[in-house]
Amino acid sequence: MKTFLIGIILGLFGAFAVALAFGLQWPAWVMFIAWVSYYIFVKH
Numbered sequence: 001m002k003t004f005l006i007g008i009i010l011g012l013f014g015a016f017a018v019a020l021a022f023g024l025q026w027p028a029w030v031m032f033i034a035w036v037s038y039y040i041f042v043k044h
Helices: 002-023 028-041
Strands: none
Touching: 002 028
16 A cells, blocks of 8 residues: 555656646656656665
């Protein structure tokens, strides 16, 4: 159940990121690079 909830939360964050990029008229790769950088450089 915990994995399912994490999946739902990450999906919501992804949907928010796409909506934000669309609203600010940013290219999709900007959000992709930000997301990858977060997972590479932030310690979990």
